[in-house]
Amino acid sequence: MAGISNLLGLARDALNAQAFGLNVTGQNVANANTPGYVRRDAVLEARVAGTITYGGVTAAGIHRSVDSFLDERNYVASSFEEGAKSRDQSLGAIENLFNDTAGTGLSGSLDALFTSFSSLGASPSDPTARAVVLQKADEFAGRLRDTSNQIATLRTDLLTQSQGTTSRINQTASQIAKLNGQITLTENTGGDAADLKDQRDKLVTDLSGKINAHVFTDGSGKLVIATGGATLVEGDRAATLAVDTHADGSLQINLQRPGGTVLDITSQITRGSLGGIIEARDDDAVAMSQKLDQFAYDVATAVNTQHAAGYGTDGVNGRNLFAIGGVAGAAATIALDPAMVGHPERLAAASSATSLPGGADNANLLAGVLDKPVTSGNTRTPAEAYSDIVGEIGQRKAASAQDVEVRGAMHAQTKAMRESVSGVSMDEELVSLSSYQRAYQAASKLLQTADELLRTLMGVI
Amino acid sequence: MRISDNTRFEAMRQSMATSQAQYFKASREASSGVRVGAPSDDPIAAAQALRVQSAMDRTTAYRSSINTVRGDVELAESSLADAKSDLDRAHEIALRAGSGQMNADERKALGIEAAQLKEHLLAVANTKSSQGYLFGGTQTAVAPFSASGTFSGDDLDRNIELANGVVTAVSTSGAKAFTVAGGRDVLGDLDALVTALNSNDQAGVLATVNALDASGRQILAARVDAGLKVAKLEAADTAHEQTGVSLATNQQTLVGSDPAQAYSRLAQAQQGVDQAISVSKNILDTLRSTQI
Numbered sequence: 001m002a003g004i005s006n007l008l009g010l011a012r013d014a015l016n017a018q019a020f021g022l023n024v025t026g027q028n029v030a031n032a033n034t035p036g037y038v039r040r041d042a043v044l045e046a047r048v049a050g051t052i053t054y055g056g057v058t059a060a061g062i063h064r065s066v067d068s069f070l071d072e073r074n075y076v077a078s079s080f081e082e083g084a085k086s087r088d089q090s091l092g093a094i095e096n097l098f099n100d101t102a103g104t105g106l107s108g109s110l111d112a113l114f115t116s117f118s119s120l121g122a123s124p125s126d127p128t129a130r131a132v133v134l135q136k137a138d139e140f141a142g143r144l145r146d147t148s149n150q151i152a153t154l155r156t157d158l159l160t161q162s163q164g165t166t167s168r169i170n171q172t173a174s175q176i177a178k179l180n181g182q183i184t185l186t187e188n189t190g191g192d193a194a195d196l197k198d199q200r201d202k203l204v205t206d207l208s209g210k211i212n213a214h215v216f217t218d219g220s221g222k223l224v225i226a227t228g229g230a231t232l233v234e235g236d237r238a239a240t241l242a243v244d245t246h247a248d249g250s251l252q253i254n255l256q257r258p259g260g261t262v263l264d265i266t267s268q269i270t271r272g273s274l275g276g277i278i279e280a281r282d283d284d285a286v287a288m289s290q291k292l293d294q295f296a297y298d299v300a301t302a303v304n305t306q307h308a309a310g311y312g313t314d315g316v317n318g319r320n321l322f323a324i325g326g327v328a329g330a331a332a333t334i335a336l337d338p339a340m341v342g343h344p345e346r347l348a349a350a351s352s353a354t355s356l357p358g359g360a361d362n363a364n365l366l367a368g369v370l371d372k373p374v375t376s377g378n379t380r381t382p383a384e385a386y387s388d389i390v391g392e393i394g395q396r397k398a399a400s401a402q403d404v405e406v407r408g409a410m411h412a413q414t415k416a417m418r419e420s421v422s423g424v425s426m427d428e429e430l431v432s433l434s435s436y437q438r439a440y441q442a443a444s445k446l447l448q449t450a451d452e453l454l455r456t457l458m459g460v461i
Numbered sequence: 462m463r464i465s466d467n468t469r470f471e472a473m474r475q476s477m478a479t480s481q482a483q484y485f486k487a488s489r490e491a492s493s494g495v496r497v498g499a500p501s502d503d504p505i506a507a508a509q510a511l512r513v514q515s516a517m518d519r520t521t522a523y524r525s526s527i528n529t530v531r532g533d534v535e536l537a538e539s540s541l542a543d544a545k546s547d548l549d550r551a552h553e554i555a556l557r558a559g560s561g562q563m564n565a566d567e568r569k570a571l572g573i574e575a576a577q578l579k580e581h582l583l584a585v586a587n588t589k590s591s592q593g594y595l596f597g598g599t600q601t602a603v604a605p606f607s608a609s610g611t612f613s614g615d616d617l618d619r620n621i622e623l624a625n626g627v628v629t630a631v632s633t634s635g636a637k638a639f640t641v642a643g644g645r646d647v648l649g650d651l652d653a654l655v656t657a658l659n660s661n662d663q664a665g666v667l668a669t670v671n672a673l674d675a676s677g678r679q680i681l682a683a684r685v686d687a688g689l690k691v692a693k694l695e696a697a698d699t700a701h702e703q704t705g706v707s708l709a710t711n712q713q714t715l716v717g718s719d720p721a722q723a724y725s726r727l728a729q730a731q732q733g734v735d736q737a738i739s740v741s742k743n744i745l746d747t748l749r750s751t752q753i
Binding site: 032033039095096098099100107108110111112114115118119121122123124125126350354355356357358359360361364367368371383384386387388390391392393394395397398401412415416417419420421422423424425426427430 | 463464508509511521526529600602619625632
């Protein structure tokens with residue numbers, strides 16, 4: 001009789017095991033589009049009953065199809081792509097300022113200043129020509145201030161953005177640490193932590209998009225996430241990031257481990273959207289701002305020197321046209337000299353007091369200054385120097401757009417590779433579904449057969 | 462490689478997004494006629510285009526200055542032509558009145574005409590233009606010659622920048638045209654004629670003949686100088702006009718798009734979108750047939 005009972009046991013085990021397989025297949029089908037979901041396989045094993053050959057089957061658990069090497073590559077690619085995207089976005093905003101058709105039109109106003117000097121040269125005693133020079137000079141200074149202020153505003157916006165990003169990083173890191181704790185607890189008590197691990201992988205992917213995250217498991221099996229040389233998450237403990245600024249106004253990202261000291265890790269954040277923000281704010285924007293300052297200083301100084309050499313119709317010389325301080329912040333502060341505001345007669349068109357009021361040699365020289373190499377260490381004319389600035393921002397933006405494309409393609413590739421291991425394929429699942437279904441039907445038939453055998457036997461008795 | 466469903470959908474999304482982006486860029490270029498809409502489209506061309514634009518603006522500014530002063534230089538030339546005919550007439554009067562056949566009354570009548578000629582010449586020497594008095598040098602605010610013929614102007618040039626680094630005088634020197642700075646005091650010579658005629662001084666009249674001739678040549682020289690200035694301005698204007706045209710062509714080459722190429726790129730991009738759509742449709746159809 002032991003044979004038929006065994007058959008019943010086998011049928012029970014088979015039904016349980018195939019139902020488990022159907023259940024796992026169902027999970028895969030249900031989560032085919034769930035971000036971060038890792039394909040699962042039902043692990044079926046022969047049931048071992050001591051030294052007797054029993055022949056039963058048991059569902060030993062779930063296997064998550066992961067390849068931690070591919071996952072790590074995907075995290076790295078994601079942080080590169082997000083970093084490139086975030087920098088590209090900011091560079092787009094800076095580029096717009098220097099796009100002469102849509103930006104602040106600095107090049108146009110520089111040319112207009114030249115034209116006004118040239119007109120003053122032709123009509124030195126015409127009050128309108130004099131008023132136009134003052135207006136164009138004021139406009140030129142205004143455009144410089146506007147461009148410089150907009151770069152400064154962008155830097156402030158990026159500071160705010162970095163604070164938002166940092167706070168999301170902190171939130172994500174703390175969630176990961178919490179999940180780490182739950183996973184350890186679940187696994188220690190013999191449970192299955194597949195869902196928790198999926199959730200954690202999704203959060204690590206999010207985190208790697210925001211900051212460069214090196215993910216690995218330490219000797220004791222704890223998941224560690226490091227940024228640069230500093231540890232952001234270690235097991236169930238997460239450090240926190242805070243944004244501050246250095247003395248020169250650049251961003252300072254501080255990391256504080258629970259109960260530990262504060263560490264400045266700014267230089268180590270090179271990827272992720274935070275890395276992109278830091279690069280755009282403290283490299284690109286600063287470089288463009290400094291170039292604009294130098295340009296403003298050089299042009300204003302050269303014009304002032306020439307203007308001071310000439311005489312206003314009141315016979316006075318030595319006046320500046322622009323009020324300007326040092327090179328640093330020159331573009332933000334340049335203005336029409338207060339002594340010139342509302343005094344077109346003080347414009348020094350004549351080169352000597354004796355040639356007043358019809359002399360215009362100094363006005364011609366003022367126009368000439370804008371065609372002389374007075375900028376960039378006396379090597380470029382103002383128009384050339386400005387075109388160099390535009391060329392540089394264009395080059396930076398073009399390179400970053402290219403970077404976005406390349407990094408995007410690389411990320412798509414690592415995603416596809418990760419998907420090839422961890423992604424759900426409906427075709428496969430449908431095959432699995434049929435396979436478990438058929439096996440379940442066969443197990444039912446087995447049960448039915450055993451039942452009939454038993455019934456027959458009972459009838460005989 | 463094992464292909465998951467997500468990989469298939471992601472690939473579809475990617476190819477659609479890429480082809481749509483290319484189509485958008487191509488259609489923007491074809492419709493606007495601009496190849497470089499932002500510096501990053503072609504940084505080198507964008508920077509160069511700015512320099513070309515700046516050169517075009519310079520050309521416009523130089524032409525505008527030339528046109529501002531050209532009227533004055535032309536006025537100076539025609540004024541000096543008037544002055545020359547005044548002196549020619551005075552010279553003629555001196556020759557006629559210098560002959561012994563004329564009596565005192567006839568000389569007096571010619572003296573009235575000569576006095577009128579002097580008045581006219583004074584008015585010519587004090588001609589005012591849009592930029593002030595023409596013949597006062599840089600002293601454009603006050604009439605350079607007083608009623609008595611005293612010159613209060615200067616002999617300084619009024620210059621404009623004709624082209625980058627090329628400065629040229631656009632004023633005609635009143636000092637050289639009308640005063641001893643040019644060799645003869647023209648108004649003084651006329652005065653001498655009037656005085657000699659009024660006092661019926663035949664020898665005095667004869668003495669002015671050569672002086673008036675020299676004065677006439679002095680005015681003529683000034684007129685020629687003004688005429689040369691007009692020609693110089695015109696030549697510069699024409700040169701700037703031609704430069705402007707070639708700069709505009711250069712600008713178009715740098716940032717503009719060639720219509721034929723733009724449309725061919727647009728057609729190509731459109732084909733790319735069509736292909737992406739049809740491939741995606743095909744993949745979806747395959748998925749549907751195997752899974753439903």
